[in-house]
Amino acid sequence: MATAWDYAPAPEARDIVRIQERYGLFIGGKFVEPLSGERYTTIDPAREEPLSEVAQANKADVNRAVKAARGAFEGSWSKLRPSERAKYLFRIARILQERSREFAVLESLNGGKPIRESRDVDVPLAAAHFFYYAGWADKLEYAFPNRRPRPIGVAGQIIPWNFPLLMLAWKIAPALAAGNTVVLKPAETTPLTALLFCDVLRQAELPPGVVNIVTGDGRTGAEIVAHPGVDKIAFTGSTEVGKAIQRTLAGTGKRLTLELGGKAANIVFDDAPLDQAVEGIINGIYFNQGHVCCAGSRLFVQESIYEATIAKLKRRMRTLRVGDPLDKNTDVGAINSKQQLEKIASLVQSGVEEGAEIYQPPCKLPERGYWFVPTVFTNVAQSYRIAQEEIFGPVLSVLTFRTPDEAIEKANNTPYGLSAGVWTEKGSRILAMAQRLRAGVVWANTYNRFDPASPFGGYKESGFGREGGRHGLEAYVALDDA
């Protein structure tokens, strides 16, 4: 029986990161004291230890940031030669690459994700996004033939806590490439890499006011959304908040893109290479503790291979290493916050109460910090909350199907439509499934792949607009007649 091997601890040294005791708001190219006078404590969720005091920006602070962004937009940034704009973005990409270790450690400290993921996924992808959009800055006319693209103005950007630096890159890189300026709010629980990013901007000598970072909770986000000086809102987060933002902006004419929740179907056919599929299922749901909007949280297995798949899946789950995010051998890190841990626990409780069968591998969790054992539910009905609602944690619900039509119908039976996975050796079936799945991204015989050149975004209540690729530019340009 497979179990996790005993490894000696292999912690990444944390002394590469210097965290300040307190941070102000980054406005107009420098850190300023919040006019609100308020701060809150940001913590390490794996140890429940405070890391720093960060500012809670209020309406006056947001106003100040928007003014700085407006000044930079009209003063210099929108008039700069596009090839010079490109060179600033290339600089940012390079500096992120150079300081990648520092960012990876800080991301894992403040967010709880395994260092292996922040080191190999989050930070390199963030740098790659800046590199990719740098190249677009002076080529916009090729992205929008027969149109004259121009920047929109000040973009208000609100990002989530699951990929703090990467989401910052997804937002800031295309906005700047197109000539906009930015007011960005990192998530309440994970502000530290965004604040360290301000030092990258200093090293890159980015003109002051082009990027402004304001920290705070949802109230700060609401002030950005409501500010009349913001021309465009880009939001990544929950569907509930996304809907509230759309209502607030109704009638204002402000541009909006939303990247919201998901309840992705990962569909395994009987001809799939099963070992690879199991790896894909594991990666699909336990990557980043399941704090992934496109997580493959509903597994659909063809009936004829159901038992073999579940046996292999449970066996693989027993080898997952849960624990210290800074340990290089860790597969599953800490849950991002107490609030999220409670939400996961309550949904898992509902699964048990509604009659699903729960499996959790034996697993020793650290005494302090927020943790949740990788969990799989079998015997799940479509109507159960665990098959309907986004859990945003390491919890997989398994359902079965007999025919491709049944798989499609069940997979599409959700208000969400962000992503889907298909596992089969048959190429024509992959493409037929891809055609019929109502999802913005379809992974075939792989899962959770991301690339700056590849557009990402949802159908239905998973939001609208795309980030990444040529299509990701569209959210940040106004297209005049040529």
Next chain:
Amino acid sequence: MKRLPVQKTYKLFIGGAFPRSESGRTLVAEGANVARASRKDLRDAVRIARQAGVGWAKATAYNRGQVLYRIAEMMETRRAELASVASSKAEVDRAIDRVVWYAGWADKIAQVVGTANPVAGPYFNFTVPEPTGVVGILAPEPPLLGLVSRLAPVIVGGNTAVVIASEAHPLVAIELAECLATADVPPGVVNILTGLRKELAPWLASHMDVSALDLTGGDGDAAELERLGAENVKRVVRGKADGQSPYDITAFLELKTVWHPIGM
């Protein structure tokens, strides 16, 4: 006492190394002894370029973009040296910015010229650009900007190059080679020969393992070189010495269309 400076030896750039001409010959250009490449040097360069193309064409577009950007970084640090053998500082600055511009195209050209084709049937059909192979380049004047303007679009698309530098102003081409050699460009992706055009160009144009020719730097002999190139149906390009365009990249790309059935 005044210090006696060390003089530089200007050699060829083949396979990432700086060999003298196998013929042992040099010529004097711009007051310096410059290697005078032979037919054999040229054939060596083509062979090595072909080998290097295997890995370079397979490299991810992102990686190729990074390498081109690194070339710009190396040129920026050697700005003064390049300027001392180029026509002006402005020429150097424009050449560096041009490399950066092309670096950005590496992972975008397929998004602009590639297509998903809505054929009338249950098929997934798409078209992607792929490199054509080894490209022979006659570098036009001005010696740095002309060379960079023709070379960057060739290599960013995944091709490898054999360049015949300006006969009158070869020094800056070797200076550039020293930037390429320290810029993570895999050996053999770019090969630069100095010497007499009339001794080299016909052999480049008629070489059966060269896939395309950029004759922007050709003068009276361009038509004859084009005729020689017809033997293996070379793609022949006569572009602008000082131009930048995605079509300068696609000129050296093949288009591949793939059909795949859709069905359960």
